[in-house]
Amino acid sequence: xxERPGGSLAKRPLQFIWIVDCSGSMQGRKIESLNLAIRESIxxxxxxxxxNPNAEIFIRVVKFSDGxxxxxxxxxxxxxxxxxxLDAGGMTDMGKALTMLxxxxxxxxxxxxxxxxxxVLISDGQPTDDFKGGLKTLMAQPWxxxxxxxxxxxxxxxxxxxxxxxxxxxxxxxxxxxNVQDLVKKIKWASTVPLKAxxxxxxxxxxxxxxxxxxxxPAPPADAKPTSPADVF
Amino acid sequence: xxxxxxxxxxxxxxxxQPCKVIKFLGSGGQGEVYKVDWGGSEFALKWxxxxxxxxxxxxxxxxxxxxxxxxxxxxxxxxxAFADQVPGFGxxxxxxxxxxxxxxxxxxxKIQPTYIALIVAALELVKAFRSLxxxxxxxxxxxxxNAFFNPATGDVLICDNDNVATNRTTKPCGVLGxxxxxxxxxxxxEVQPTNKTDLHSLSVLLFYIFCFGHPLxxxxxxxxxCWDTPARTRIFGTEPVFxxxxxxxxxxxxxxxxxxxxxxxxxxLVYWQLYPKFLRDTFTKSFxxxxxxxxxxxxxxxxxxxxxxxxxxxxxxxxxxxNFYDPEVAKTPGAHPALCxxxxxxxxxxxxxxxxxxxxxxxxxxxxxxxxxxxARDYDFSTPVAQVTxxxxxxxxxxxxxxxxxKWVVTLPNGKLKDVEPGRSVPLAExxxxxxxxxxxxxxx
Numbered sequence: 001x002x003e004r005p006g007g008s009l010a011k012r013p014l015q016f017i018w019i020v021d022c023s024g025s026m027q028g029r030k031i032e033s034l035n036l037a038i039r040e041s042i043x044x045x046x047x048x049x050x051x052n053p054n055a056e057i058f059i060r061v062v063k064f065s066d067g068x069x070x071x072x073x074x075x076x077x078x079x080x081x082x083x084x085x086l087d088a089g090g091m092t093d094m095g096k097a098l099t100m101l102x103x104x105x106x107x108x109x110x111x112x113x114x115x116x117x118x119x120v121l122i123s124d125g126q127p128t129d130d131f132k133g134g135l136k137t138l139m140a141q142p143w144x145x146x147x148x149x150x151x152x153x154x155x156x157x158x159x160x161x162x163x164x165x166x167x168x169x170x171x172x173x174x175x176x177x178x179n180v181q182d183l184v185k186k187i188k189w190a191s192t193v194p195l196k197a198x199x200x201x202x203x204x205x206x207x208x209x210x211x212x213x214x215x216x217x218p219a220p221p222a223d224a225k226p227t228s229p230a231d232v233f
Numbered sequence: 234x235x236x237x238x239x240x241x242x243x244x245x246x247x248x249x250q251p252c253k254v255i256k257f258l259g260s261g262g263q264g265e266v267y268k269v270d271w272g273g274s275e276f277a278l279k280w281x282x283x284x285x286x287x288x289x290x291x292x293x294x295x296x297x298x299x300x301x302x303x304x305x306x307x308x309x310x311x312x313x314a315f316a317d318q319v320p321g322f323g324x325x326x327x328x329x330x331x332x333x334x335x336x337x338x339x340x341x342x343k344i345q346p347t348y349i350a351l352i353v354a355a356l357e358l359v360k361a362f363r364s365l366x367x368x369x370x371x372x373x374x375x376x377x378x379n380a381f382f383n384p385a386t387g388d389v390l391i392c393d394n395d396n397v398a399t400n401r402t403t404k405p406c407g408v409l410g411x412x413x414x415x416x417x418x419x420x421x422x423e424v425q426p427t428n429k430t431d432l433h434s435l436s437v438l439l440f441y442i443f444c445f446g447h448p449l450x451x452x453x454x455x456x457x458x459c460w461d462t463p464a465r466t467r468i469f470g471t472e473p474v475f476x477x478x479x480x481x482x483x484x485x486x487x488x489x490x491x492x493x494x495x496x497x498x499x500x501x502l503v504y505w506q507l508y509p510k511f512l513r514d515t516f517t518k519s520f521x522x523x524x525x526x527x528x529x530x531x532x533x534x535x536x537x538x539x540x541x542x543x544x545x546x547x548x549x550x551x552x553x554x555x556n557f558y559d560p561e562v563a564k565t566p567g568a569h570p571a572l573c574x575x576x577x578x579x580x581x582x583x584x585x586x587x588x589x590x591x592x593x594x595x596x597x598x599x600x601x602x603x604x605x606x607x608x609a610r611d612y613d614f615s616t617p618v619a620q621v622t623x624x625x626x627x628x629x630x631x632x633x634x635x636x637x638x639x640k641w642v643v644t645l646p647n648g649k650l651k652d653v654e655p656g657r658s659v660p661l662a663e664x665x666x667x668x669x670x671x672x673x674x675x676x677x678x
Binding site for chain 1: 262284335342374376446460462496555
């Protein structure tokens with residue numbers, strides 16, 4: 001006989017979207033490393049979903065080079081999500097990617113009720129199209145405005161000003177990956193910590209203002225620094 | 234960006250003993266947790282991220298280590314830990330055994346404990362936080378994530394005790410709590426966490442355990458598209474209304490027809506009707522007057538009395554599903570008990586015994602404890618003094634067996650007196666009176 005009437009907490013959908021730079025400069029080790037990094041981030045993302053009785057996580061991917069297109073267009077539940085490798089080549093049409101994203105963030109295409117979407121922009125260069133116009137279109141959508149926006153800069157040529165503008169919150173800085181190993185770490189952080197914060201906020205530290213943002217994002221841990229000359233750095 | 238420490242790395246405890254890292258277990262908002270070998274036994278070590286390894290945190294931990302745990306339900310800091318090569322510090326605590334599950338798993342429907350196990354877990358949680366508050370401390374971050382329980386027994390373990398501090402301390406508090414569990418006055422930014430805000434968080438936790446929903450998430454939530462910090466601030470801080478507030482239906486629980494997602498209290502509505510009025514009244518007090526006035530919140534002692542009475546009120550329907558006896562219905566002329574929630578048939582109450590203020594259902598597996606026998610109740614249900622038993626030869630006859638060390642004097646329904654020595658039983662029959670020594674009971678049907 002059943003002990004209790006059953007039941008479980010209602011879940012709200014959370015839309016998570018990677019926006020990935022696939023321009024020519026990403027060719028070679030960068031794009032290979034990125035493919036691995038995202039592949040390795042899926043299990044930790046599934047763990048975030050498992051630990052959270054309130055959220056159901058759906059993933060999509062936008063890629064941009066010469067123009068922009070959906071790499072994975074169907075919002076896919078995180079446990080069913082499968083990464084397929086990206087290739088690189090072409091320009092850096094970041095603005096077009098954000099315009100496409102704006103379409104996906106329209107009230108009529110989004111679920112009636114949801115958690116703040118999480119948008120993670122990954123780029124190694126300068127936009128070659130109208131980035132500001134794309135961002136403006138995205139921010140004109142209520143869900144675009146409500147989205148947690150995170151960016152990851154790959155290498156020294158990435159335009160940090162553009163990536164900062166995408167985030168739109170002075171207290172959150174773009175994560176800078178200085179080498180391919182670092183990229184794996186940064187992508188893993190960007191894929192899981194903001195996801196957790198947007199879906200199931202943990203203990204709130206005293207005095208945190210978060211730049212007036214609608215979601216409390218914990219600061220990324222500081223990069224490891226050597227404490228003695230004998231340390232491997 | 235994880236793994237501040239590596240396997241086989243040796244850190245030192247505050248008392249100078251070596252503590253060897255075995256493996257990484259997980260990371261949280263403030264740091265990482267490792268399994269370690271400390272003095273030949275396995276323990277857990279939490280190591281703080283650099284930005285969280287503050288002098289205030291270290292001082293707080295030092296104080297908690299010297300203070301000692303309030304009771305054995307806490308995975309309390311046993312000692313601090315330091316390393317020569319790694320900045321910051323950590324603390325050592327007992328490991329959580331694998332049979333203890335997160336309350337997250339309960340509300341996600343992944344584990345199905347019995348009602349008695351759930352009530353025991355609730356009682357244990359309240360007792361644990363009471364023992365902490367009695368010591369002059371405040372926990373300050375009661376939530377799903379910080380309490381674990383054994384679904385087989387209801388035994389609990391409370392972790393993340395590093396935010397515990399002296400109640401009403403004026404020092405910076407580190408945390409404000411977990412958003413869904415914060416008292417409204419914290420959400421509004423008016424106060425820091427105290428033992429009074431702990432009481433609100435505790436009531437929210439109990440509501441989740443018994444009603445599978447948040448007490449403040451009703452109709453108002455169904456009108457909110459994006460569930461983020463501003464939305465939480467409105468629902469939990471500036472416009473909080475209980476979903477079963479008898480005087481304000483603006484945030485009432487919506488059934489599955491009106492809100493198919495169930496988010497606006499759909500499950501709470503199903504569970505709410507199962508419970509006796511005394512439990513519903515305690516929740517109503519918590520989330521109406523207690524919501525607005527921290528000095529009128531339901532105290533731990535009120536919760537203990539309510540939960541102990543709930544434990545006593547459980548009875549099995551003939552279909553086998555547990556239901557609750559409601560004394561209020563029994564004494565209201567013309568009122569009928571609710572149908573069994575499972576088989577939807579009229580319930581048949583078992584024998585029950587009235588001992589002082591307690592009314593205990595005598596199910597096939599019921600026991601009585603010293604708690605039932607004394608004026609000074611201890612809410613301890615570990616060593617029984619009486620047990621319902623079946624007659625060895627006639628399965629239709631039920632009795633109450635004396636498990637105590639002293640004889641009972643029984644007045645049978647016909648008025649005759651009879652001694653019931655330890656190990657012997659008295660048949661269950663209406664109007665039988667039992668002098669247990671410390672209290673008198675009367676069997677009813």
